[in-house]
Amino acid sequence: MSSTSSSPRRFGNIRVGRRLGLAFGAIGGLVLLSAGAGLLAVSEQREIADDLTAVGGVLQEAETARFQIADVSGWQGLVLTDVAAFGPQVGLASDAYNRAGLLESKKAVYEWLDGVDTDAMDADEKAAWSELRPAWDFYFEMDDQVVAWISDGSPEGFRTAVESINGGEAGKGYGIILDIADRVETSAGERVEQLQVDQLDAQERATVLLGVVGALAVVLAALLAVTVSRSVVRPLGRVTGALEALAKGDLTVEPHVRTRDEVGRMAAALTTAQENLRSLIGSVVSSADAVAASSEELSASAGQIASSAEETSAQAGVVSSAADEVTRSVQTVAAGAEQMGASIREISQNAAEASEVAARAVTAAETTTATVAKLGESSAEIGNVVKVITSIAEQT
CATH class of the missing domain: 1.20.1330 (f41 fragment of flagellin, N-terminal domain)
Incomplete structure (x- = not known):
């Protein structure tokens, strides 16, 4: 046999x-x-x-x-x-x-x-x-x-x-x-x-x-x-059948020709081409899956970026409120400074009358002390605002 x-x-x-x-x-x-x-x-x-x-x-x-x-x-x-x-x-x-x-x-x-x-x-x-x-x-x-x-x-x-x-x-x-x-x-x-x-x-x-x-x-x-x-x-019929299947997109039909003549070499080349195409299509499918996963990751990152943007917007609002408060505090400090300057001028002008106005000076000193204390609080608040701004700046 x-x-x-x-x-x-x-x-x-x-x-x-x-x-x-x-x-x-x-x-x-x-x-x-x-x-x-x-x-x-x-x-x-x-x-x-x-x-x-x-x-x-x-x-x-x-x-x-x-x-x-x-x-x-x-x-x-x-x-x-x-x-x-x-x-x-x-x-x-x-x-x-x-x-x-x-x-x-x-x-x-x-x-x-x-x-x-x-x-x-x-x-x-x-x-x-x-x-x-x-x-x-x-x-x-x-x-x-x-x-x-x-x-x-x-x-x-x-x-x-x-x-x-x-x-x-x-x-x-x-x-x-x-x-x-x-x-x-x-x-x-x-x-x-x-x-x-x-x-x-x-x-x-x-x-x-x-x-x-x-x-x-x-x-x-x-x-x-x-x-x-x-x-x-x-053998030519088998090669033709494999080519017709390939034309229809079917890469699984092989010619199954084992001779070493021209037809056999053509069939071997066709088999190699089918294997390469199957490998290429597999690689394309794997790449497509990777691209889909990357797209999902990008979508998740985009969502995180949107959340971060919203949080940044909220923190920007906080910063804006703090800035307004700082402005008001500065205005208060400026008013206190003007008042302290007026008091000092008044003390200078009325040095002669120090004894007379001692009580008034003591009162003025207490007022000044209170004002300075308030200025210290405003400065502390300004320091906190600056820390918040610095933290936001580091996050962005």
């Missing part, structure tokens, strides 16, 4: 570009495999076709051997006809038409034998073909013997030649050559039939091979395409 899950993960860790390159390379390999199978089938077909062509050449050579013996024997019969009609001197002359044709055919036979390519023949065919030249040599030896028999123009010689050609030694070479041609032709014909069967079998194998390889290539290409597309599309 772990190996099964780790293989797609390892595949997902490959970069997307390289992954696509591997996919296209694999598909190209499958195409090359299909092409190779097709070329193999074509090569086999071509090889069989070449073999058929070569064996067809062997058949053609066998047919040529048949044609050559028929041609030479035909000329031989015409020569016999000329000898019977015109005599041996005319019929056997080298420039006689039929005799010249036979000699030309003889020359053509040996030229043909020298040019025959036996590479396409099998061992049996080569063995049979090796008997062909001696058979032709025997045939032309017997032809020379036939010429010797008919050259004297006697009926006995002509009869001997005809009997030898029709069933004797002179005709034996004809039969040997035909037998060699038949054997080669039969063997080559069987090979052609077998090659045709092999060709049909090769065509069937090629059809099956191309069908199997083609189907396998299509299936593997489809599986590869699905695997590659899923390894890219699914």
Whole structure:
């Protein structure tokens, strides 16, 4: 189970570009495999076709051997006809038409034998073909013997030649050559039939091979395409879902992509961004709470300041009353001072009359004493007012 899950993960860790390159390379390999199978089938077909062509050449050579013996024997019969009609001197002359044709055919036979390519023949065919030249040599030896028999123009010689050609030694070479041609032709014909069967079998194998390889290539290409597309599309879908949730303000939806390709790195960056945003929003919320608490503290301080202002206002009223009282006291002291000055002047003026006015002086002294005592009280009150003002000044 772990190996099964780790293989797609390892595949997902490959970069997307390289992954696509591997996919296209694999598909190209499958195409090359299909092409190779097709070329193999074509090569086999071509090889069989070449073999058929070569064996067809062997058949053609066998047919040529048949044609050559028929041609030479035909000329031989015409020569016999000329000898019977015109005599041996005319019929056997080298420039006689039929005799010249036979000699030309003889020359053509040996030229043909020298040019025959036996590479396409099998061992049996080569063995049979090796008997062909001696058979032709025997045939032309017997032809020379036939010429010797008919050259004297006697009926006995002509009869001997005809009997030898029709069933004797002179005709034996004809039969040997035909037998060699038949054997080669039969063997080559069987090979052609077998090659045709092999060709049909090769065509069937090629059809099956191309069908199997083609189907396998299509299936593997489809599986590869699905695997590659899923390894890219699914992670992209998760990243897209996380981004859509982020656009709606939901920071809890994570992409959950663990690959190390471009999509994986993008998902990791998105996860980091979500964590940072959550941390930032938490910090903002904490700051907002701190600001709210500070606002409450400020409101309480503002209330205390207002109370202090009211108390200060009240104390200012007290200070104002005390100041008024001090003013009145000062005015009283000033009046007492003026009265004391008048008394002193009066004492100075009436020094002579001191004795007379002693009683009045004693009275005046008592009055002055009372006034001074009152002045002392006023001074004490002024000192208290000054202390209050000093205390208020220190509070403010």
